[in-house]
Amino acid sequence: MNKTFHVSRRMFLQRCSLAAAASGLPLWFVERDLSAAEAPKPSASPNARPTIGLIGCGGMGTGDASNASRFGEVVAVCDVDRNHAEGAAKKFTKNGKKPAVYGDFRKLLERGEINAIVQGTPDHWHTLVNIAAAKAKKDIYGEKPLTLTLDEGRHVIKAVRENKVVFQCGTQQRSSKRFHLTCELVRNGRIGQLKEVHVFVPGGILGNNFKSVPVPQELNYDFWLGQAPKEEYFTERCHRTFRWWWDYAGGPVTDWGAHHNDIARWAIGLEGPTAIEARVVTPPLPNGYTTPSEFEATLTWANGVKQIVKTTLDDSPFGQHLKENGQRNGLKFIGTNGWIWVNREEITASDKQLLIDPLPESAIKLEYSKDHMTNFITSMSSRKDPIASVETAHRSASIGHLIIIALRTGRKLQWDPAAETFTGEGAAEANKHIAREMRKPYDYSFAG
Ligand SMILES: NC(=O)c1ccc[n+]([C@@H]2O[C@H](COP(=O)([O-])OP(=O)(O)OC[C@H]3O[C@@H](n4cnc5c(N)ncnc54)[C@H](O)[C@@H]3O)[C@@H](O)[C@H]2O)c1
Numbered sequence: 001m002n003k004t005f006h007v008s009r010r011m012f013l014q015r016c017s018l019a020a021a022a023s024g025l026p027l028w029f030v031e032r033d034l035s036a037a038e039a040p041k042p043s044a045s046p047n048a049r050p051t052i053g054l055i056g057c058g059g060m061g062t063g064d065a066s067n068a069s070r071f072g073e074v075v076a077v078c079d080v081d082r083n084h085a086e087g088a089a090k091k092f093t094k095n096g097k098k099p100a101v102y103g104d105f106r107k108l109l110e111r112g113e114i115n116a117i118v119q120g121t122p123d124h125w126h127t128l129v130n131i132a133a134a135k136a137k138k139d140i141y142g143e144k145p146l147t148l149t150l151d152e153g154r155h156v157i158k159a160v161r162e163n164k165v166v167f168q169c170g171t172q173q174r175s176s177k178r179f180h181l182t183c184e185l186v187r188n189g190r191i192g193q194l195k196e197v198h199v200f201v202p203g204g205i206l207g208n209n210f211k212s213v214p215v216p217q218e219l220n221y222d223f224w225l226g227q228a229p230k231e232e233y234f235t236e237r238c239h240r241t242f243r244w245w246w247d248y249a250g251g252p253v254t255d256w257g258a259h260h261n262d263i264a265r266w267a268i269g270l271e272g273p274t275a276i277e278a279r280v281v282t283p284p285l286p287n288g289y290t291t292p293s294e295f296e297a298t299l300t301w302a303n304g305v306k307q308i309v310k311t312t313l314d315d316s317p318f319g320q321h322l323k324e325n326g327q328r329n330g331l332k333f334i335g336t337n338g339w340i341w342v343n344r345e346e347i348t349a350s351d352k353q354l355l356i357d358p359l360p361e362s363a364i365k366l367e368y369s370k371d372h373m374t375n376f377i378t379s380m381s382s383r384k385d386p387i388a389s390v391e392t393a394h395r396s397a398s399i400g401h402l403i404i405i406a407l408r409t410g411r412k413l414q415w416d417p418a419a420e421t422f423t424g425e426g427a428a429e430a431n432k433h434i435a436r437e438m439r440k441p442y443d444y445s446f447a448g
Pocket residue numbers: 055056057058059060061078079080081084105120121122123125143144145170171172223224226238239240241242255
């Protein structure tokens with residue numbers, strides 16, 4: 001071996017040691033991570049850069065589009081709130097060129113030069129936007145959770161597959177090294193036989209007796225409500241706080257839950273649980289937000305694993321409303337040989353050695369993504385599925401939807417993940433919750 005090889009190898013190992021020390025990840029895993037294929041570099045050539053449309057210009061949509069703009073140009077933006085759309089258009093104006101502004105996403109999708117859309121609408125709009133975009137042959141980076149209901153997932157999968165578009169769900173923890181390492185260790189039996197997964201998600205918010213106010217001029221409120229029932233307007237129903245209403249989202253169950261349940265499922269390695277029970281811990285106040293701020297659920301998987309999902313004060317922006325319960329936001333995997341705790345900031349284990357010892361070459365290796373948006377952009381070129389494909393996103397979102405149905409029916413439920421139907425006692429009632437009535441004209445026909 002030549003001298004250059006030795007020097008560059010030494011530098012590589014130094015880089016790994018520094019990265020391992022900074023991240024708290026084991027050296028063997030960092031080495032593997034850094035040896036993995038380099039991410040595509042943002043291209044300066046206009047021809048190689050995808051053309052992007054942003055639909056839903058709130059906090060997350062704008063953040064995602066910023067992230068995507070490392071690789072391509074945002075040429076059009078759409079929001080039912082004109083102020084949000086104009087704000088995004090200003091943000092993405094480049095060299096004096098302002099993106100086109102739309103109030104109806106179907107018009108944006110008519111633009112032939114758009115290769116991909118980034119969508120950050122509230123949960124109750126995800127499905128129709130994704131279906132319309134797939135039909136318009138646009139690749140999609142769509143926010144989590146995939147859908148508002150179980151049934152919507154089947155429709156989105158069909159549209160994505162029939163139209164052969166690339167779909168990445170915004171469950172970015174799949175591209176995080178800590179979660180990847182945890183799931184790989186669990187799948188390879190590092191903590192023995194997996195027995196329990198404890199999922200702690202930040203709790204929701206309590207609030208009621210909201211003041212009805214005139215709809216702001218810049219907001220197309222009927223379009224914002226979309227498939228959900230017509231309701232009087234107050235600000236707490238709309239931007240950002242939509243997540244605490246059953247009509248538009250799933251409260252804490254699908255807010256952080258969409259991320260952590262996805263990781264739980266990745267480690268468990270099965271399609272879905274077979275039994276679900278859930279209880280409201282802190283009910284919503286009368287005449288206020290409709291999702292409970294605190295809940296607890298137990299899911300049983302076919303391999304005997306129990307998954308306990310609970311709300312916690314940690315990371316909840318509205319924590320002052322909640323009782324302290326001492327648990328942190330994250331996941332704990334408990335096996336016959338020990339446990340691993342993981343969240344976005346750290347990974348720890350009952351015994352350090354569980355993390356330090358490298359997995360053998362023959363170990364099960366989970367799909368790898370260095371960075372969630374990069375993974376999407378790379379998939380646009382390769383036409384291979386990204387790490388959070390539409391089927392993966394559907395199965396992971398289903399966990400939240402199942403918990404919601406158990407909470408709303410107050411029943412212990414049996415679920416057949418293969419047939420995607422409830423069985424046994426209470427099935428007739430629970431199956432009615434698989435789909436929701438969509439207010440016209442915002443049903444599937446709206447997506448073309
Ligand atoms: N991946 C993550 O970590 C993460 C973090 C936060 C939010 N999210 C997800 O992002 C989504 C948006 O959340 P947010 O906090 O940014 O909400 P937000 O209320 O700030 O933004 C939503 C935007 O969508 C617009 N909108 C509503 N209906 C529309 C339609 N039919 N067409 C076009 N625009 C429409 C709203 O006017 C608003 O500007 C949610 O689904 C949420 O779960 C993901």
